[in-house]
Amino acid sequence: MTAPARTRSSAELIQAEEPVLAHNYHPLPVVVARAEGTWVEDVEGRRYLDMLAGYSALNFGHRNPVLIEAAHRQLDRLTLTSRAFHNDQLAEFAESLAELTGLDMVLPMNTGAEAVESAVKVARKWAYEVKGVPDGRATIVVAAGNFHGRTTTIVSFSTDETARAGFGPFTPGFRIVPYNDLAALRAAVDETTAAVLIEPIQGEAGVVIPDEGYLTGVRELTRRAGCLFIADEIQSGLGRTGRTLAVEHEGVLPDVLLLGKALGGGIVPVSAVVACREVLGVLRPGEHGSTFGGNPLAAAVGSAVVGLLRTGDFQLRAAELGVVLRDGLTSLVGKGVVGFRSRGLWAGVDVDPVIGTGREISERLMAEGILVKDTHGSTIRLAPPLTITEEELRSALGALEKVLTA
Template identity: 60%
Template sequence: MSGSLRTSAELQRAERHSAHNYRPLPAVLESAQGAWVRDIDGVDHLDLLAGYSALNFGHRHPRLVEVAQRQLGRLTLTSRAFQHSLFADFCAAVSGLCNKDAVLPMNTGAEAVETAIKLVRRWGYEVKGVPPGRAEIITFDGNFHGRTVTIVGFSTDPAARDGFGPYPRGFVSVPYGDIAAVEQAVTPNTVAVLIEPIQGEAGVRVPPPGYLTEVRALCDAQGLLMAADEIQSGLGRTGDTFACDHEGVVPDLYILGKALGGGIVPVSAVVADWPVMSVIGPGQHGSTFGGNPLACAVATEVVRMLETGEFQRRSAELGAHLHSLLAQLPVGAVAGVRGRGLWAGVDLTPGGPPAREVCERLLSRRVLAKDAHEGTLRLAPPLVIERDEITWAIEQLESSLRENR
């Protein structure tokens, strides 16, 4: 069977037996290393998506694979009904990375966001004194925090939200980047501001300079918690450990995920100081797989890799190269570029090919990328990518944009 026919057959087989909640690009991948993936036809592609930042350290990073394989031969799951020998090291490593007191481990990003919502609500009732059932959380237009019913209930994306109600109350959405709107939304029942320091799914939207500092100051003045969703933006992606670091802002809660699992296992966590974390007691929240030995082994090694600063520096330096190349793309095809570090949103000029079509053109040129929405490309290569690989990838993007124009 020829390559294209084999790929087509595999896609059709998957279509028959899987829910149609994704529309993947027409490639079937079977192996990978570093920034490159190979499809079932033996064709290598450069990965510019990195699993939405889950693969910050690339595919099958040797240090992470070694740690995972070693742990697979020892102990993989206990549930939190019992302690295991890696748990204390994991908690110390992650809390130390965030300079916080304590960690509540979960698995997926959405679980971590749900955990943060529970924490700030309970803090609001027990510490701030909000009347029971009245806690409010300020969120932002264009947000993406996950796919649970609670989370999509405060999404402003119709595709994510419509048809899944009724939704839990207690969320007030305001325009992203508008500090006056945040201030106006505060009521005596407001307990927290839940913010992405950079909005990834919205097209890598970077807030105005000083905005995170203003949000932090407002939370301090009003007695609110600041919860930063760093699931996509954190752990080296933007050229610093956290996107909040670029403004010297320390949130009350860090929400982590994706890259914390090294592209090997799902690992997420909420990290906070004890005045917040202590409001949750035994039996009030948990997860069978949260903080399991395999996850702790991988995540602890991820923290060790970040402690050297190597990946943050690579993201900053290679990100500068990436953005310099993106700035040179044809003006007639590109309306604007945003981003920070090895993360960019490329807005296409209205009237040109949609972002999905550009991604398909890139696929034919052996580059994997993803559309954030119809008019925006999202680029987030692994932090292990090389400078010449970035140059080659943007050359392919430029050729794709000029194609049939």
């Protein structure tokens, strides 16, 4: 009999990646093999509490049984047709997502960056056909510190030199203003402005939350100027902040919403541009598309995600446990934490640089069985699955205190 193949250790697998994988990531030295709910397990069987949730892609936990069942059911029937044909899952997905967001039409895509790229194209086309901007002159105003993806066009309006350096020439047509600055935004908007594109909360920048009234101001300004308000809710949306959408904290509705990450339930990549009919109605057959966008498997999982959000349970859980997270971090200020920003189950935590970089703190937490990831400098992000229990959350906060005060 042939002996079963030996399972390689974490160290061996990490070493094996080195010569064959492009070095575009610097992951923590843990090799995940299994996961369930809020917990992951490495190849040696060590368990870790996941406090990152795939940058919000796993809002509903690893292998959520409702979502897994929806995926299995669809896998047994149909996975892909391309949009050359209709499929029996897409209408329900689009209808339910439009209803959830309060908008009219849905453009299904795959990744968050694709949703952003699609929105840029649609906004420009809307500016030419509806607003009357002269061809080739449309501009889009964005905020400094943004993170919308890493395509060539998107890094063209990034202020992160790590994302930009060596990738020019860059796409023109963007104006960058400081985040959370309505006066600067007002000065940048003119008759050529197609849209203002912002994150309601800047995730990659360290969970930066704008002042109360900023989103309301953006909505009023864009309405008066006759341009579109595009809200990138790819990380902040779908329950993360204690509401279905982060813009709901100020009761505003953008013209265009960008969704992704959690929309795929941690199973398949699903994103969407959701907008009013006047905006998405500018697209005609052949002008934009995606082989996998709106595929039956993605649509079935996306519909199940919307079904979970319709209950309101996850939004409520994020709001309630968000108080526990906020209070726990408040108690750590002066004990290694120099500041933090949180909303719902999402926080950016600034650690005293004397104690360590964000990377070093993440590695020390990993040794305590807690998985987080750094953003910039000595800032770490906390974004656990919304299924986390209060006991698990307090355990993670306890581990953070231990690491900071050791």
